[in-house]
Amino acid sequence: MDTLLSLRVFAEVAEHKNFSAVAERLGLSPAMTSKHVKHVEARVGARLLNRNSRNVSLTEAGAQYLLTIRPLLDGLAEAEAQLTSDSLSPRGTLRMSMPAWMSTPAFSHILTAYHQQNPHVMFDVDLSGRKINMVEEGIDLALRVAFKLDEGLIARKLAEVTFQLVAAPAFLDRFGRPDTPEDLINAPLLAYSRVAADGRLKFGGENGLDLRLRPILVSSDENILHQAAVAGMGFAMLPNWSAQNDVKDGRLETVLPGIAWPKLHIQAIYPDRSYLPAKVRSFLDFLAGPDGFSAFLT
Template sequence: MDTLLSLRVFAEVAEHKNFSAVAERLNISPAMTSKHVKHVEARVGARLLNRNSRNVSLTEAGAQYLQTIRPLLDGLSEAEAQLSTDSLSPRGTLRMSMPVWMSNPAFAQILAAYHQQNPYVTFDVDLSGRKINMVEEGVDLALRVAFKLDEGLIARKLGEVTFRMVASPAFLDSFGRPQSPSELNGAPMLAYSQVAADGRIKFGGENGLDVKLRPVLVSGNESILHQAAMAGMGFAMVPSWSAQSDLNENRLQAVLPKVDWPKLQLQAIYADRSYLPAKTRSFLDFLAGPNGITSALRDFSST
């Protein structure tokens, strides 16, 4: 059998988790799709996929093997495209994962500006904020402010995300407006589970700020925390980027605006590939460029 074709079939099945869909996509029969996968397993001497009548999933060996061969297949595809067209332009679906707070007009403008320059790239964006396995799920790029790197992934820093403590005017009228950080101790907090699930905010070293609020709502979804703050449920620490319009319209008010609240690095996370697909590489460069997210974050950090 054609081993290169078998590798491509295996990679497609591993990422789409469906033999029939891949068979239709590649215009081969489901039986031949299965034969290609078995051919690869026979060559490596290991079971790469768990499959039954309902589900297909990668084994541990399969995930490791996919991570190894995917950059080779991507590099070969790019080389073939370059030879046939004399130029390689970004194209295809860019699968991304990013936090909910990035669903805002500023980031939408960045996507639109990139798409105008690269019309053959489409976006598939996951805003769930859940922990993902980028290799198994076929995610090209993840944007995160708090991320523990898995093996085989690398990070590119894009800029600092500034945070603000906010609350609704009605809540502050009832609770009072704190004049110092210590007055926040024991106050009701809407806590982001990935960073401060216990309500503690500590930064600045041994002599820095350390306050302990009382979580009344804990979630990994920043949107519900933001909405609960506007509903008057408590204090929330939110990115300046997502809070600015509500602060401007007085739906939220800044708490202790002169305090230097924490800053976190926004990172672009992607697989450590020798040959990044053009769609991924070009979008990364756009994000870090003069009209990308780096500039936008800098603008919001100065407001």
């Protein structure tokens, strides 16, 4: 059998977790698709996929093998693409993971502007906020602000995000409007679980602020924290662009606006590949360009 084709079939099945869909995508029969995967398993002497009538998943050996061969397949595809007339035209599905608070009209305009320039790229966006395995799940790109970089991944800084403490006017009428940071001690906090699940707001180094608030709602979904703040439940630390319309329209107020609240970088995270697919490289360049985050954050 064609071993190179077998490797490509295995990678497709591993990332899409569906033999039938890959067979149709590659113009193969389901039986031949299965034979290609078995051919790879026979060559390496290990089971790479768990499969039953409903599910397909990578074994531990399969995940490691995919991590090894994916850069090789992508590099070969990139080299082949450079010899074709459409090598500069990104295409295919760009699978992306990003925080729920980026789900705004402004970011939708970025996606629209990119798609108008690159009509052959389709987006598949995950907003679950959960921890992902980029290789096993076939994620091309993740946008994150606070994260721990896993082995085998690289990051590119795209933009700086300023956060601000906000609360609803009706809540502040009841609680009182803080005059100093110390007025926030033990105040009710709507806490992002991956940063301040214990209610502690610490930033600015040794001479910065270290405050302990009282968490009353903890979640990894920024949208529920945002909506609870608008509803008047407590204080929330939100990105400027997420809160700015509610502040402008009077649904939220900035709290202690003179404080230098945290500034963090939006980073693009992707597998460490020698050759990035054109769809990923072009979208990264777009995000870093004048029509990307620089327009988004104004």
